[in-house]
Amino acid sequence: MSPILEVKNLYKNYGSTEVLKDIIVSIEKGDFLVLVGPSGCGKSTLLNCIAGLEPITGGDLFIGGQNMTNVSPKDRDIAMVFQSYALYPTMTVAKNITFGMKVRGIDQATQDAKLKHVSTQLQIEPLLHRKPGQLSGGQRQRVAMGRALVRDPKLFLFDEPLSNLDAKLRVEMRTEIKALHQRLGASMVYVTHDQIEAMTLATKIVVMKGGVIQQIGTPAEIYNRPANLFVADFMGSPAMNLIPAKTKKNGKGTQIEIARNNADPIVLTEKRSTDLPENIIIGVRPEDIVDAAFARTDDTQQADCMIDIVEPAGADTFAVMQLGGKHVTARLHAETTAAAGTSQRLAFDLGKVSYFKPETGLRLN
Amino acid sequence: MTDMSYAPTRTQSPTTKLVLRFVLYILLALFALFYLMPLFVMITTSLKSLDEIRTGDLVSLPREVTFDAWRTAWSSACTGIQCEGVRPYFLNSLLIAIPAVLISTIIGALNGYVVAQWKFKGANIFFALLLFGCFIPFQVVLLPMAIVLGKLGISGTIPGLIFVHVIYGLGFTTLFFRNYYVSIPSELTKAAMIDGAGFFRIFWSIFMPLSLPIIVVSVIWQFTQIWNDFLFGVSFSQAGTQPVTVALNNIVNSTTGVKEYNVDMAAAIIAALPTLLVYVVAGKYFIRGLTAGSVKG
Numbered sequence: 001m002s003p004i005l006e007v008k009n010l011y012k013n014y015g016s017t018e019v020l021k022d023i024i025v026s027i028e029k030g031d032f033l034v035l036v037g038p039s040g041c042g043k044s045t046l047l048n049c050i051a052g053l054e055p056i057t058g059g060d061l062f063i064g065g066q067n068m069t070n071v072s073p074k075d076r077d078i079a080m081v082f083q084s085y086a087l088y089p090t091m092t093v094a095k096n097i098t099f100g101m102k103v104r105g106i107d108q109a110t111q112d113a114k115l116k117h118v119s120t121q122l123q124i125e126p127l128l129h130r131k132p133g134q135l136s137g138g139q140r141q142r143v144a145m146g147r148a149l150v151r152d153p154k155l156f157l158f159d160e161p162l163s164n165l166d167a168k169l170r171v172e173m174r175t176e177i178k179a180l181h182q183r184l185g186a187s188m189v190y191v192t193h194d195q196i197e198a199m200t201l202a203t204k205i206v207v208m209k210g211g212v213i214q215q216i217g218t219p220a221e222i223y224n225r226p227a228n229l230f231v232a233d234f235m236g237s238p239a240m241n242l243i244p245a246k247t248k249k250n251g252k253g254t255q256i257e258i259a260r261n262n263a264d265p266i267v268l269t270e271k272r273s274t275d276l277p278e279n280i281i282i283g284v285r286p287e288d289i290v291d292a293a294f295a296r297t298d299d300t301q302q303a304d305c306m307i308d309i310v311e312p313a314g315a316d317t318f319a320v321m322q323l324g325g326k327h328v329t330a331r332l333h334a335e336t337t338a339a340a341g342t343s344q345r346l347a348f349d350l351g352k353v354s355y356f357k358p359e360t361g362l363r364l365n
Numbered sequence: 366m367t368d369m370s371y372a373p374t375r376t377q378s379p380t381t382k383l384v385l386r387f388v389l390y391i392l393l394a395l396f397a398l399f400y401l402m403p404l405f406v407m408i409t410t411s412l413k414s415l416d417e418i419r420t421g422d423l424v425s426l427p428r429e430v431t432f433d434a435w436r437t438a439w440s441s442a443c444t445g446i447q448c449e450g451v452r453p454y455f456l457n458s459l460l461i462a463i464p465a466v467l468i469s470t471i472i473g474a475l476n477g478y479v480v481a482q483w484k485f486k487g488a489n490i491f492f493a494l495l496l497f498g499c500f501i502p503f504q505v506v507l508l509p510m511a512i513v514l515g516k517l518g519i520s521g522t523i524p525g526l527i528f529v530h531v532i533y534g535l536g537f538t539t540l541f542f543r544n545y546y547v548s549i550p551s552e553l554t555k556a557a558m559i560d561g562a563g564f565f566r567i568f569w570s571i572f573m574p575l576s577l578p579i580i581v582v583s584v585i586w587q588f589t590q591i592w593n594d595f596l597f598g599v600s601f602s603q604a605g606t607q608p609v610t611v612a613l614n615n616i617v618n619s620t621t622g623v624k625e626y627n628v629d630m631a632a633a634i635i636a637a638l639p640t641l642l643v644y645v646v647a648g649k650y651f652i653r654g655l656t657a658g659s660v661k662g
Contacts, residue, residue, distance in 0.1 A: 053555050053559075073555075074561035074562075079559065080559050082555065082556060086552035086555065087556075088556075089575060090571075090574035090575055099557070099570070100561055103561040103566060104561050147556075
């Protein structure tokens with residue numbers, strides 16, 4: 001069976017500015033694809049291109065196996081949820097949801113049945129006769145979802161649908177969207193600048209920067225094996241520690257030396273990769289630097305580190321120190337004994353470490 | 366920089382406040398009186414008989430109220446050689462103003478919708494040129510317009526005057542609607558496109574229902590402009606198609622013998638009534654429409 005969405009070598013220019021460069025991505029039925037990147041990376045433009053709201057400059061676009069490159073948005077069998085919800089202000093909730101069916105000349109009985117089904121599903125029946133202006137942000141969000149769901153399209157498109165909600169509601173709606181995806185088994189493309197949203201929702205993530213795809217992969221792949229420094233820094237919170245280091249080879253493997261102010265360098269031994277250049281940047285997630293006292297595996301290497309700042313966050317305590325000229329964050333146990341200005345024995349887990357080439361920023365291992 | 370807010374050192378006593386308030390109201394009342402005086406004189410004069418005007422005081426109330434002057438002004442005052450009052454010309458003005466207002470408002474709404482929501486290549490230049498049209502003085506277009514009307518075969522006719530007013534009003538109506546529609550998020554159009562609605566469907570179902578305040582602004586503005594227009598009316602009309610403003614001028618200027626001030630005043634009030642009426646009926650929307658900004662929802 002052909003992929004539900006296939007983007008082949010898509011280019012998009014505004015005048016002489018290249019906004020999207022050689023985008024290649026495809027998803028299967030039931031996939032939840034998240035486009036993530038900083039603002040201005042072209043993720044929303046790509047979504048608009050998929051929707052047909054922006055003409056594309058080069059390449060092809062297939063939805064459900066059909067070439068949709070030059071097909072108008074209404075014939076692409078898609079539904080879209082917008083950041084501002086884009087509810088029709090003069091229409092009631094019910095009219096908002098059925099507008100699409102009315103335009104397409106679907107008979108009243110079907111309209112009513114579908115409206116009832118969707119409003120039950122989203123628990124918005126009490127709101128059906130209100131105008132969008134009388135709804136709260138979360139309720140508007142639901143109505144916007146209802147308008148998309150009622151179409152029962154091949155592909156759902158979401159353009160930062162949660163970014164206008166307050167933090168608590170955002171988390172709630174995130175869970176709800178995920179539940180909806182699991183229940184419907186629908187194919188979705190979702191744009192966000194929030195990497196946590198991307199990680200929690202996606203079955204497949206596309207990380208973009210400057211109109212170019214940086215990496216495509218499952219959330220786990222993106223998180224554990226970032227393809228370059230940009231992805232490593234962008235995905236994950238707190239961000240991955242990216243520490244400049246020098247390598248030396250000896251019999252046991254490769255010695256990795258991290259310079260410190262006012263102290264001897266930390267020396268870690270990498271037993272696997274033997275083919276590292278002299279200067280590298282090592283990427284360690286904060287959760288791979290823990291209290292030596294609480295270390296789970298024996299496969300860790302320990303060092304005493306001077307802690308500069310301690311940030312208790314409830315479940316964990318974050319400790320910030322200075323390594324290789326960079327701030328490095330460690331994710332310590334909530335009951336850690338670490339205190340600012342004192343030395344603490346920490347355990348470094350190199351099991352999931354990433355190595356990058358400083359000149360190109362590309363992953364080495 | 367420290368706190369810049371200014372705290373007055375002198376506190377006013379309640380009496381001073383009261384006196385100031387009093388002075389303020391007196392001033393306001395005087396201004397109102399000043400502006401209402403001409404209207405007062407017009408109304409009282411129109412209700413007096415000619416004898417009373419000649420013998421009486423300009424500002425005094427009529428000793429004997431008579432509507433003769435109004436009747437004369439409406440149906441038998443002479444505009445040159447014809448003596449039919451302002452009635453036929455009043456009708457002409459309605460025949461010109463109503464279609465011209467409707468057409469220019471509808472086209473302006475469509476123009477504004479396109480310029481604000483369907484950005485095409487050169488949309489900004491198109492809009493700038495259209496705006497430029499607002500600032501061209503009437504006198505400049507008289508000759509070219511006369512030639513165009515002649516070529517179209519509608520010179521001296523009511524459709525000709527409608528045409529002139531529609532063309533001249535488009536710059537303003539487009540500006541009104543464009544500025545109103547530009548505050549409506551473009552996502553609304555996109556959502557409707559995906560829902561399957563086309564260009565006109567979106568305009569009709571989404572934008573029109575939002576547009577009442579700005580339609581009122583456009584209608585008031587256009588009606589006032591077209592109804593009060595004299596220059597186009599006098600230039601592009603002929604006997605039988607003149608609007609009321611031209612007729613009023615003729616009544617006032619072509620009397621022989623005794624000047625019938627009461628008739629002149631009555632005719633002037635009649636000519637001014639429709640614009641006054643439009644403003645009174647729709648005025649609150651006018652203010653609201655001019656200041657209307659974003660559409661929430």
